Amino acid sequence: MTVRTRFAPSPTGYLHIGGARTALYCWLQARHARGQFILRIEDTDRERSTDAAVQAILDGMAWLGLDHDKGPIFQAQRMDRYRQVAQQLLDAGKAYYAYESKNEIEAMRTAAMAAGQKPRYSGASRERNEPYRDDPNRVIRFKNPASGSVVFDDAVKGRVEWNNAELDDLVIVRSDGSPTYNFAVVVDDIDMRITQVIRGDDHVNNTPRQINIYHALNAPVPGFAHLPMILGADGQKLSKRHGALGVMQYSEDGYLPHALLNYLVRLGWSHGDQEIFSIHEMIELFDIADVNQSASRFDLAKLGWLNQQYLKNDNPLDVARELAWHMRRLGIDPASGPCMVEVVIALRDRVQTLKEMAQRAKIWYAPIEQWDEKAVAKHLRAAGAAALLQAAHATFASLAEWSPQVIHAAIEQLAAGAGVGMGKVAQPLRVAMTGTQVSPSIEHTIYLAGRDTALRRIDDAIARAQA
């Protein structure tokens, strides 16, 4: 049997970290089994669903590379199908019309609470066999079994047993004729022949009543896997206020999609001591049954480390392409300076994101924006610094070849000639090149600036040293 999984977000916002991990696990499970991955948009709530959110989800999935084999399928376009199935249930005596007002239902809930039960619908209309009539309160409720229990074997939670007595008769069709979530998912998952339902564990409690609907429809029940939540760094539930960023925000912040995927796959799942997984390895090794049962926290530091691993090990040509995008975002033309690949190699050990890399690369593409006065005071106005810079200027101007190796040798000679250590020469030059005391190795910093810029900056620095 072909394995079929689906990711079914509701379009009420962007694709966040939790949704992205759910999507990843669904995708991995399907790819691992060489099955199908279906994308379904659960937009039965017309109030809250927006086209912009649909687009944001699609963009997020595309950026992560989680491609689907079918879809996106919109629930809003399947209304007739839900009504048809509801009618089937009605005809079979497995669902019924109910006309209680909101107030009446509210009263039932309060009464149940007072009796020490959970707030629930009393089932008042269950045996009344009320015919259809035009009434603003008309809904269709599912006739849940009154006794016995529902048992399912959750791929991550294990065996879960639920007493039917705990379940009330839920609404499956609203007064406006639209289906409710619990009903629409079941109809869809049956129609799409989903074999494994993978979703957040906030749905565990819905599962027993959904299984009862499967039974009422004489449909095979799929397997279930309920994923634990992802918490914020502070252990609080992830919300918009608590760093629950949309996936595309990570793109803008300079993370590589593969790094995010790698971080996400390890959040709740592991394969021995392995930390780095190629997409191919994830697909080979992932099994939903190995997923953890407890919630985990989102740790930006580890994401940063992983991102750097990819920055360091990916082909610099590919990284350069990404870097160019971030540089343009900073208003810099990547063509106005040195070869991007060389810049990537110079900076990749020193930053964790592409955004930082672009920020640091600016010194080779645009004039120095800001001088670190402490650096100027310490290294440019130091005794002998100006003379060293003069000497460096002369040496660099006469170099036959402009390469890091040649520049390195020249600086060593300069230091030896002045009877000082490398630091005494490198630091003033570094401040001259960058305005700060931090940069890649001095020879690369100078080399990447290009001879003309390097000489000009040394002149500026001498002027500044004497100011």
Add this chain to the structure above:
RNA sequence: GCUCCCUUCGUCUAGUGGCCCAGGACACCGCCCUCUCAAGGCGGGAACACGAGUUCGAGUCUCGUAGGGAGCGCCA
């Protein structure tokens, strides 16, 4: 209130009764390397929530307690 779920270093996790006085990774601290910052190398501190029970033996099985979470909608 009721029902369900969860609990190993600060964080992500390994661990499926003896290989564990608990391993790896991130973070943190120290040392080395060194022109700065990193990267890298080496080293360090750091955890089985608690209590009973089963067993020759429990992080691993059972029960309880505590703590955390989810759900109980004509929201998904």
